[in-house]
Amino acid sequence: MTTTTETKSGVSPRVVLQKVGTSLSNMVMPNIPAxxxxxxxxxxxxPDGWTPNEPLASVVGPMIHYLLPLLIANTGGRMVYEARGAVVGVIATMGVIAGSDWLIAQENARLLEEWLAGGNAEADFSALGQVHMFIGAMIMAPLAAWVMKKLDRLWQDHIPAGFEMLVNMFSAGIFGFIALAAxxxxxxxxxxxxxxxxxNGVAALVNAGLLPLVSILIEPAKVFFLNNAINHGVLTxxxxxxxxxxxKSVLFLLEANPGPGVGILLAYTFFGRGAARASAPGAAIIQFFGGIHEIYFPYVLMKPILILAAIGGGMTGVAINVAFDTGLIAPASPGSIFAIFGVAARDSYLGIALSVLGAATVSFLLSALFLKIGKQDDGDIAAATAKMEQMKGKKSSVAGALTGASAAGAGAAAAADASAHTGPIQKIVFACDAGMGSSAMGATVLRKKVRAAGFEDVEVTNKAISSLNDEWDLVVTQKELTDRARQRTGSAVHVSVDQFMNSPRYDEVVELVQQRNSGAPAPEADGAAAAVGAGAAATAGANAAAAPDGAPRGRHAADRPADAAGSTPILAPSSIVLDGTARDAASGIDEAGALLVAAGAVDEGYVRAMHDREATVSTFMGNGLAIPHGTNEAKSSISRSAMSFVRYPGGIDWNGNPTTFVIGIAGVGNEHLALLQKVAMTFSDPAQVARLEQATTTDEILEILGDEEE
Structure with missing residues (x-):
């Protein structure tokens, strides 16, 4: 069954479990250091530790009962709705923690009353312990963040200008209170x-000596990427x-033991054939010492009977751990032998070593037997790796170690890079060095194209490369920055562009979204309309969507988007020059930067950072437009958000690109993005660009950039 079919039908249990497991893993993994x-x-x-210390031991209880669940809640809420989701998620989770404590207190009071009524002494009473709300955090925080996101969409278009902060603060506070009570x-x-x-279920398995049987579930689940739901949802x-x-807890060792995987890889090393045998030794090193277990999954998929070897090894390891009463003091992630011994209980080193050795030995012997008695070809490790990535739903970070391919060497075209992520495209990010200028404009243009193609639920946003993580389905960068973006988002589709304004690559992205999200080819008429992105109707819709406050068209300069103080427009008439004097990119940056300095928005250091940014990657956007801005490190030089506009009627040479307009930007937070979105949509329309070329006054420039109907 293909990914598209599964997504479209929505009935594949494997896909559902993978999504649940991935979500749980994404909440837990960033907090493993805590x-x-x-x-x-x-x-x-x-008291039973290596160096007992009563004052420091007093931190243990509050940390596990409050800090760790709230950290998970923060991460879970942020995954759904960024900082706003993190706040309401933490508030709601605090309600779950307090509710659990209240229930335990009530139950203990009832049990104590019964105990005393039976003539027992209070000193002998055994009270119920606390329930730590890790599962509660993983349920409540994303749910609260999701509801908050939906509620915000209900009223975001109806908030009067100037009341946004008031509404946002009180709505989150009121809903957080309601979620806490819920x-x-x-x-x-x-x-x-x-x-x-x-x-009780785990205790019953342990008491009956049946805990090793969980490997029958865990080992196949690992190969099919279903283990995260079990590991992070239950075992952790x-x-x-x-x-x-x-x-300590032996449960941390049920999934993390590297023995079963390394046994299979060693069997391939000695008894395999072709590319599988050649790549197995390196894969064994990565799996055992690096803790990346997924690297052995393709070897099992090439010969599925080897799942029995993994199960046999897993059961052996669990049995030895139970026999020696071993355990870890915290989760071992990744499942490296170094990580496991790093968090092993002080009485468990010998037992853990024997469990890993025993698991590897049994897995090796069974794998060798299956490889010797069964029919074996040369082993198509590339096909097996592709199959693994298809089941995973995105590119494996270690696939290159098996196939000899380098992630950094993948083609720039979306079609060529589509194998990096095989599921639907739901989250698209434009990334640049600072994340506030060129990427914001590119995101605006593509967002309109994606919306025009009928995909309202696809998120298209922009960020700085330094803030990326591997949660995005598709990443768009200028070609000079693609390798940096790959390092942070290795499992995403990567699209490289020369400029962010009207790149033809956007049509490829829209087509890919249509193929992945609907399973249907791009409609010719709609696709063409989306690709143009320049008609009057499309521009009108885009400008209306970009309007920050729903104000009527033709606003005066004083009424245009202002900075955080609410007194100075982001683009003031004094920051507009209709006849610039620069002749190249360097002097154009100086001229645009000087206007920002004169406006009191930045200091001279920011202008130097604008030159540094240009030396790293061009800020030429296409359609005769350049948008120079500082590096991410230069944000401390910005005192308020501002923009400058310089027109060069004769054009200047911007590092080989003819440029008529230079717009300098300095942004604090997202205050400047509404006007920047208008700029993007204006320059995607040739008619609007012609109006800018013919404008004779600063008011005309402001009118065009702020026009919401034309």
């Missing part, structure tokens, strides 16, 4: 019951609770 820090506190300073009375009882059920929360009580 879990490790808590584990080290536990290992050293609790978590306190609604979700807390459900999570308490779920944790009790899961804990339960393991943390167990470690809080006992100082």
């Amino acid at each position: 879990l490790i820090a808590w584990g080290l506190l536990t290992a050293f300073f609790i 978590g306190f009375f609604g979700l807390a009882p459900l999570v308490n019951g779920l944790m009790t059920l899961l804990s 929360p339960l393991g943390i609770s167990e470690a809080a009580e006992n100082g």
